[in-house]
Amino acid sequence: MSELPVIDVGPLLVPGGDQPGRAQVAAAIGAACRDNGFFYVSGHGVPSELVRRLDAAARRFFELPEAVKNEISMERGGRAWRGFFPVGGELTSGRPDLKEGIYFGAEEPAGTRPLHGPNLFPAQVPELRDAVLGYLDTMTGVAQAVMSGIALSLGLAEDYFRTGYTADPTILFRIFHYPPSAPDDADTWGVGEHTDYGLLTLLLQDANGGLQVRTSRGWIEAPPVPDTFVCNIGDMLDKLTGGHYRSTPHRVRNLSGNERLSYPFFFDPGWDSEVPPLPYAPGHRWDGQVDFTGTYGEYLLSKVSKVFPHLFERL
Numbered sequence: 001m002s003e004l005p006v007i008d009v010g011p012l013l014v015p016g017g018d019q020p021g022r023a024q025v026a027a028a029i030g031a032a033c034r035d036n037g038f039f040y041v042s043g044h045g046v047p048s049e050l051v052r053r054l055d056a057a058a059r060r061f062f063e064l065p066e067a068v069k070n071e072i073s074m075e076r077g078g079r080a081w082r083g084f085f086p087v088g089g090e091l092t093s094g095r096p097d098l099k100e101g102i103y104f105g106a107e108e109p110a111g112t113r114p115l116h117g118p119n120l121f122p123a124q125v126p127e128l129r130d131a132v133l134g135y136l137d138t139m140t141g142v143a144q145a146v147m148s149g150i151a152l153s154l155g156l157a158e159d160y161f162r163t164g165y166t167a168d169p170t171i172l173f174r175i176f177h178y179p180p181s182a183p184d185d186a187d188t189w190g191v192g193e194h195t196d197y198g199l200l201t202l203l204l205q206d207a208n209g210g211l212q213v214r215t216s217r218g219w220i221e222a223p224p225v226p227d228t229f230v231c232n233i234g235d236m237l238d239k240l241t242g243g244h245y246r247s248t249p250h251r252v253r254n255l256s257g258n259e260r261l262s263y264p265f266f267f268d269p270g271w272d273s274e275v276p277p278l279p280y281a282p283g284h285r286w287d288g289q290v291d292f293t294g295t296y297g298e299y300l301l302s303k304v305s306k307v308f309p310h311l312f313e314r315l
Contacts, residue, residue: 003220005032010043012145030153033245036215040228044142054135057128062177072120080117090307092192099190101176104132114301143267170268178260181253190252196234197303198268203230208256214249240278271297
């Protein structure tokens with residue numbers, strides 16, 4: 001059980017259909033975004049077979065020896081910022097996380113634009129490529145549908161984001177593998193307390209749990225709920241709404257005694273998009289953060305550079 005609401009987004013998957021149902025879903029999403037910015041998404045239509053293939057391939061990869069995993073290390077990904085990093089290789093608030101992982105994004109030809117380009121896939125797990133690319137395509141559709149619900153909840157046209165900020169979205173995807181944390185180690189986190197940078201995150205997590213959300217009622221667990229994704233809004237949507245919708249701190253500690261895998265999918269504005277607040281946006285961010293001006297790409301690069309500072313300096 002979870003204290004976070006479970007919202008069936010099925011009515012949003014067909015643009016223009018079932019208007020009363022869409023309005024009801026949008027109202028539920030708006031309430032969740034105003035409360036703490038976290039909710040579960042059900043009725044999403046993502047095939048269970050695709051999730052099964054992705055999970056199986058990811059587990060095969062993380063069972064490989066470290067030297068083999070390093071054949072697709074992030075140092076080999078260049079400015080595209082793709083590939084594998086080892087346990088402790090990613091920082092949250094300046095501290096190493098107790099996790100390893102792989103960075104992916106939309107598959108594109110090599111170029112000079114940061115965080116864009118070809119993905120790195122392991123030759124030893126060839127099925128990972130099709131699973132990841134199929135998952136990215138499918139989740140992009142789900143994210144656009146959820147954003148249409150967010151638009152409706154704000155009194156905007158349902159295609160407000162789809163035809164604007166996310167007409168050519170920035171797509172980033174991670175697969176994280178968390179070894180078990182020691183129960184008596186209160187200072188080590190799989191991911192330390194943080195908020196997400198962008199518009200929307202859709203998280204697939206396995207059965208082992210560990211995600212915690214900081215609400216007005218204190219820290220709560222966000223345990224796995226079968227056939228759902230955990231959805232949370234990020235700093236950029238908080239900014240666009242002037243703090244009306246909340247980008248909420250969260251963290252991960254794997255106390256299950258088992259290895260834990262999670263699959264966060266980040267759906268953000270287009271790289272070259274300007275990100276002014278929505279026309280009606282009230283007030284300022286709840287935490288007093290200074291507003292950012294410029295393109296989303298400039299904003300994102302400034303954020304990601306703090307996660308891998310040594311790699312950013314080299315590139």
